[in-house]
Amino acid sequence: MKDKIAEKALLFIALSAILSLLLITFFIFQQGIPLLFKAGFGNFFSTHWSPTRGQFGILSMIVGSLMVTIGALIVGIPFGLACAIFLAEFSSSAIQKTLKPIIELLAGIPSVVYGFMGIVILVPFIRQTFGGPGFSVLAASIILGIMILPTIVSISYDAFVAVPNTYREGSFAVGATKWQTVVMLLLPAARSGIVAGIILGMGRAIGETMAVIMIAGNALKIPGSIFDSVRTLTSTIALELGYAAGDHRAALFACGSVLFIIIIALNIVAIRITGRK
Helix, strand or coil, X not given: CHHHHHHHHHHHHHHHHHHHHHHHHHHHXXXXXXXXXXHCHHHHCCCCEEHHHCEECCHHHHHHHHHHHHHHHHHHHHHHHHHHHHXXXXXXXXXXXXXXXXXXXXHHCCHHHHHHHHHHHHHHHHHHHXXXXXXXXXXXXXXXXXXXXXXXXXHHHHHHHHCCHHHHHHHHHCCCCHHHHHHHHHHHHCHHHXXXXXXXXXXXXXXXXXXXXXXCECCCCCCCCCCCCECCHHHHHHHHCCCCXXXXXXXXXXXXXXXXXXXXXXXXXXXXXXXXX
């Protein structure tokens, strides 16, 4: 009887989480999709955003969100995987017990602190070194790449540790070096966990708001290079939802709906590319 009660309770908790997600999804789409059809797809996916004039173009925000997210992954994935491989395969237990908690603490730092560090250190460096305003795709990508490191490192580390030691012993037995074992055996074996970490990091990057508002520049245009300012979908929602009303408010919910679809599409693409089974 106790086992059955525990089973039903856990099932209820699991279903409640799924139900909450479905309710959130329904609310966002119910508020935003009607505006999309009212304004028209040509208007909505243009580059002109002026809700008070009936212009709801979000194309520049979509491009900005994708550029910042891709840049964050370019920064975060190599460093995250390298750190996870070092901790799992090359470091001693003392180093693991010291470094892993420190890396995980990075996830607890508020995003506004990352944004402040970007304004004080990174933006002036980019302005003086490469020119331009400094508030740019590059600045946002670097900060977001640092912010997603704890997620990628932690999950990838767990994936490497979960690979049975018999794999390593068999590889060493046939004469493979440590590095050959990591590249040719452990990376494919831990691929599922690594992909999960990358997907979670990508979700954090594309959904980040405060740090991006502070260092991306918030320019409503399609960036011509990584040194140009940009505004993302999340930045627009955060900046304008407080005073929006009517169609303007509905357009912001439509932005959330588009962002939701983009995240799902990116997840599917990431899984397909890596051939996850």
